[in-house]
Amino acid sequence: MWAIVKKEFKSYFLSPVGYVFIGLFLVMFSIFFYTDVFYYQSTNFEYIFYSGATILTFITPILTMRTLAEERKSGTEQLLLTSPISITKIVLGKFISATLIVVITELCTFMYFGILSFFGEPHLTTALVTLLGFLLLAMSYISFGLLASSITENQIVAGVITIGFFILTWFLPNFSNIFTDFSLINLFTKFPSGQIDIADTVTFVTFTIMCILLTIIVMQRRKSVR
Amino acid sequence: MIEVKNVTKKYGKVVAVEDISFSINDGEIIGLLGPNGAGKSTTMNILTGYIEQTSGEVTIEGYNTLKKPKKAKRQIGYMPEGVPLYTDLTVKEFVTYMAELKHVDRKTRKDKVQKVIEQTGLKEVENKLTRNLSRGYKQRVSMAGALVGEPKILILDEPTVGLDPKQITEIRNLIKELGKTHTIILSSHILSEVSQICNKVIIINKGKIVAIDTPENLENRVNKNNCLYVTVEDTENRIANIKDKIKEIKNIDLVQENEDGTKQYLIEADKNVDLRKKVFSEFAKENITIFEMKKADTTLEDAFMKLIEGGNK
Numbered sequence: 001m002w003a004i005v006k007k008e009f010k011s012y013f014l015s016p017v018g019y020v021f022i023g024l025f026l027v028m029f030s031i032f033f034y035t036d037v038f039y040y041q042s043t044n045f046e047y048i049f050y051s052g053a054t055i056l057t058f059i060t061p062i063l064t065m066r067t068l069a070e071e072r073k074s075g076t077e078q079l080l081l082t083s084p085i086s087i088t089k090i091v092l093g094k095f096i097s098a099t100l101i102v103v104i105t106e107l108c109t110f111m112y113f114g115i116l117s118f119f120g121e122p123h124l125t126t127a128l129v130t131l132l133g134f135l136l137l138a139m140s141y142i143s144f145g146l147l148a149s150s151i152t153e154n155q156i157v158a159g160v161i162t163i164g165f166f167i168l169t170w171f172l173p174n175f176s177n178i179f180t181d182f183s184l185i186n187l188f189t190k191f192p193s194g195q196i197d198i199a200d201t202v203t204f205v206t207f208t209i210m211c212i213l214l215t216i217i218v219m220q221r222r223k224s225v226r
Numbered sequence: 227m228i229e230v231k232n233v234t235k236k237y238g239k240v241v242a243v244e245d246i247s248f249s250i251n252d253g254e255i256i257g258l259l260g261p262n263g264a265g266k267s268t269t270m271n272i273l274t275g276y277i278e279q280t281s282g283e284v285t286i287e288g289y290n291t292l293k294k295p296k297k298a299k300r301q302i303g304y305m306p307e308g309v310p311l312y313t314d315l316t317v318k319e320f321v322t323y324m325a326e327l328k329h330v331d332r333k334t335r336k337d338k339v340q341k342v343i344e345q346t347g348l349k350e351v352e353n354k355l356t357r358n359l360s361r362g363y364k365q366r367v368s369m370a371g372a373l374v375g376e377p378k379i380l381i382l383d384e385p386t387v388g389l390d391p392k393q394i395t396e397i398r399n400l401i402k403e404l405g406k407t408h409t410i411i412l413s414s415h416i417l418s419e420v421s422q423i424c425n426k427v428i429i430i431n432k433g434k435i436v437a438i439d440t441p442e443n444l445e446n447r448v449n450k451n452n453c454l455y456v457t458v459e460d461t462e463n464r465i466a467n468i469k470d471k472i473k474e475i476k477n478i479d480l481v482q483e484n485e486d487g488t489k490q491y492l493i494e495a496d497k498n499v500d501l502r503k504k505v506f507s508e509f510a511k512e513n514i515t516i517f518e519m520k521k522a523d524t525t526l527e528d529a530f531m532k533l534i535e536g537g538n539k
Contacts, residue, residue: 011314
């Protein structure tokens with residue numbers, strides 16, 4: 001599995017994908033940082049992550065849309081699936097490498113924490129809880145992105161499905177309160193206030209596991225219908 | 227040793243491969259032949275574990291591909307059709323990645339990758355990105371990916387497709403060389419290639435096996451009657467009299483009329499009769515000038531066509 005993690009992680013930086021994702025996130029994050037600090041005179045590091053979650057919603061497909069779709073389209077999927085590595089390890093390898101990119105992005109955002117520490121007293125524990133929540137949200141997004149990428153060989157279609165699903169779950173609570181807990185981005189809202197809500201954490205983790213399992217099932221199933 | 231027992235693969239109601247059974251012994255080089263859509267690639271994909279059969283059993287070196295897929299896959303090096311490669315990796319990185327996927331031990335990995343790179347003649351391009359290589363080199367990289375990890379069995383899907391004649395010869399020689407130490411299954415459309423390289427041929431048509439034999443036996447199986455091609459100048463069309471003069475002749479067919487006025491005929495006779503002497507003397511008596519005379523040999527292509535046509539009827 002680590003062979004796949006290593007190769008995929010490297011591929012993010014051999015192609016523009018890794019740079020585009022991290023760069024785009026940090027540029028937009030910086031804009032929100034600027035408005036928060038200078039416009040609203042706030043030194044709250046964690047509140048910028050509300051905007052960060054919105055950015056993540058739109059840029060996660062950059063990381064995930066090609067992962068499995070491109071392998072299928074180019075035929076390299078045959079190399080993977082005829083090697084002695086299980087489908088579970090292939091999917092997990094790709095999931096972990098995409099998650100690592102988010103971790104790097106989060107580490108980069110810590111420089112803003114440093115800047116704020118210089119001018120005020122941001123709360124470290126709250127910041128770490130926020131980063132944990134953000135990582136959980138990113139993992140859910142990535143797992144769904146992988147699932148979308150596994151059902152098509154067209155990466156654009158995979159990207160559209162991913163963004164479409166995120167936006168749908170985002171706005172569903174506007175139609176009825178029943179859907180409140182279905183909105184992934186809503187589940188993140190308590191983390192920036194320093195709370196680790198068990199129910200929200202479990203939902204994130206369960207959603208991630210469910211999407212990974214579905215991806216494995218889709219790939220396994222295609223072996224018999226391919 | 228590969229054993230395929232009663233394997234069937236269905237896509238909904240469409241049967242891609244139906245109840246095929248065969249076994250391949252260690253050290254054999256097997257050619258898988260068949261028209262497009264006959265089930266060659268499906269058979270290869272089932273052997274490599276890329277797809278699962280609907281029913282039946284495949285064992286590779288004693289490991290069932292469905293029950294022990296990892297162990298079965300470890301025995302196989304696969305070169306897929308179309309040569310899919312990771313274009314953002316260099317040759318060395320690609321082969322190393324393949325070695326990692328095949329769980330080649332970290333301590334010996336570097337040496338084994340180097341050995342395969344040298345074996346496939348990739349040393350001079352090992353640091354080039356695979357996307358910048360010619361088709362011939364890409365084919366070699368794919369072959370190196372299949373070879374690394376020392377698999378006992380090599381499965382090569384259309385290994386020479388899209389190559390120029392020089393590259394084809396190089397790849398064929400490489401396959402022959404590898405055949406000394408590996409069991410090889412290859413599919414090809416080039417029948418002369420199969421008869422040159424392989425010591426056994428499996429012919430598939432419409433998802434069923436129509437023949438398994440050596441190329442020589444297959445050729446003999448459909449051996450034409452004793453046939454001669456003769457190119458003659460026969461302005462008075464006296465060849466019609468020949469059949470009466472040489473009783474052993476069963477049939478004379480005009481093959482083609484050439485621009486220089488000569489005609490090529492196919493003369494068919496009973497087996498075990500050498501017509502050439504009689505043809506030579508009788509044609510001279512009839513004032514027919516022979517420009518060329520040659521025996522018609524049966525090729526694997528003839529055998530293939532006959533077997534496929536037999537299946538289509």
